[in-house]
Amino acid sequence: MLTRADLEALDATDPLACHRDAFTLPGGVIYLDGNSLGPLPRATPSRLAEVAEQDWGDGLIRSWNRAGWIDLPAKVGDKIARLIGAAPGEVIVTDSTSVNLFKALAGALRLAGDRRIILTEAENFPTDLYMMQGLVEWLGARHAVRAVAAEDIGGALDDDTAVLALTHVNYRSGAMHDMAALTRRCHERGALALWDLSHSAGAMPLDLAGADVDLAVGCGYKYLNGGPGAPAFLYVARRHHDSFRQPLSGWLGHADPFAFEGTYRPAPGIARGLTGTPPILSLAALEVGVDLLLSCDLTEARKKSMRLTDCFVQLVEERCGGHDLLLLSPRAAGGRGSQVSFRHPAGYPVMQSLIARGVIGDFRAPDILRFGLAPLYLRYVDVWDAVSALSDVLATRVWDRPEYRVRAAVT
Numbered sequence: 001m002l003t004r005a006d007l008e009a010l011d012a013t014d015p016l017a018c019h020r021d022a023f024t025l026p027g028g029v030i031y032l033d034g035n036s037l038g039p040l041p042r043a044t045p046s047r048l049a050e051v052a053e054q055d056w057g058d059g060l061i062r063s064w065n066r067a068g069w070i071d072l073p074a075k076v077g078d079k080i081a082r083l084i085g086a087a088p089g090e091v092i093v094t095d096s097t098s099v100n101l102f103k104a105l106a107g108a109l110r111l112a113g114d115r116r117i118i119l120t121e122a123e124n125f126p127t128d129l130y131m132m133q134g135l136v137e138w139l140g141a142r143h144a145v146r147a148v149a150a151e152d153i154g155g156a157l158d159d160d161t162a163v164l165a166l167t168h169v170n171y172r173s174g175a176m177h178d179m180a181a182l183t184r185r186c187h188e189r190g191a192l193a194l195w196d197l198s199h200s201a202g203a204m205p206l207d208l209a210g211a212d213v214d215l216a217v218g219c220g221y222k223y224l225n226g227g228p229g230a231p232a233f234l235y236v237a238r239r240h241h242d243s244f245r246q247p248l249s250g251w252l253g254h255a256d257p258f259a260f261e262g263t264y265r266p267a268p269g270i271a272r273g274l275t276g277t278p279p280i281l282s283l284a285a286l287e288v289g290v291d292l293l294l295s296c297d298l299t300e301a302r303k304k305s306m307r308l309t310d311c312f313v314q315l316v317e318e319r320c321g322g323h324d325l326l327l328l329s330p331r332a333a334g335g336r337g338s339q340v341s342f343r344h345p346a347g348y349p350v351m352q353s354l355i356a357r358g359v360i361g362d363f364r365a366p367d368i369l370r371f372g373l374a375p376l377y378l379r380y381v382d383v384w385d386a387v388s389a390l391s392d393v394l395a396t397r398v399w400d401r402p403e404y405r406v407r408a409a410v411t
């Protein structure tokens with residue numbers, strides 16, 4: 001049996017403990033939702049004030065050059081490249097994850113020639129599925145989306161597969177795909193591999209170059225701590241740059257935007273992934289979050305995240321038995337991302353009653369309690385205290401109060 005003292009001992013020797021102070025975390029809260037919205041880095045408000053007051057207020061339009069605004073999508077992209085094992089010039093920050101998926105999928109279909117199928121997992125995040133469906137519908141009858149169960153993906157790859165588009169870590173279960181192995185199988189069948197890194201970038205070291213990934217997208221507001229609605233990123237392997245084209249051919253992806261030519265010519269390199277004017281304030285906030293991650297050892301972060309999730313699972317099983325909780329995440333830490341999910345028949349009210357006690361996780365339909373355990377600011381004792389709250393909520397059935405059943409717009 002684990003004790004709170006065991007967890008205190010783990011905190012005492014945690015090499016990442018120093019990073020907790022880099023975040024502003026409200027008192028009385030245990031934040032287990034950094035996989036949905038990363039918390040505020042302490043350095044972000046002053047950076048935002050500086051960009052607003054100096055660069056915007058004083059610099060005005062001159063800041064596009066003087067403050068380097070125009071280079072920010074590529075500059076922050078190069079920093080994200082270091083987090084995900086890509087080379088400089090392969091990542092650009094732009095648009096949302098959904099929009100980047102559309103651009104990357106369309107680009108992949110064009111690279112794939114006559115092949116017709118976008119292969120994915122039926123349990124993929126809905127926006128990923130919706131963007132595939134929307135693109136295929138837009139293109140007419142020739143292309144199709146094929147969504148299969150995770151265990152059937154390898155067998156479903158065939159000579160008609162244009163691109164395998166998967167999310168590395170599943171948003172609901174936390175199950176993690178073997179990116180290198182599946183990418184290799186894609187290439188053996190002549191297909192491209194497109195990975196959505198929304199639930200893994202910033203939570204663990206990634207190696208897109210080592211895995212030979214073709215295209216990738218990812219989210220700025222989850223483990224990158226870029227703030228609500230932070231812009232997302234797009235990665236295209238350098239070997240595809242000359243032939244990669246994307247359909248949202250806006251002026252900032254043009255080879256010479258300020259020539260104001262009447263005809264689109266794609267910029268060389270990853271800049272052709274850009275569309276319109278970048279959101280500078282959001283990009284400035286994202287850069288702070290990314291810089292913070294660059295100052296951390298992500299290999300240590302992954303080790304801690306596996307340990308945190310292991311402790312969470314063990315404590316829930318030791319202390320919350322007999323309450324209908326069913327582990328949904330893979331039991332082996334190596335097979336999951338930085339989250340743990342449990343099913344419970346009253347998942348929604350149980351999570352609401354936990355949130356009312358300051359333990360913030362989230363609920364995913366139909367019955368999933370999801371707990372994100374981000375390693376940079378979470379302490380091992382937080383895991384103990386969160387499970388204590390869960391155990392208490394279940395034992396007292398406080399969740400059964402009517403106020404906890406009221407559904408909010410965002411769960």
Ligand SMILES: *Cc1c(COP(=O)(O)O)cnc(C)c1O
Binds near residue numbers: 096125128198
């Ligand atoms: C969070 C997330 C998104 C978010 O897409 P937005 O366009 O930012 O709303 C997309 N895909 C996956 C897998 C995600 O986890």
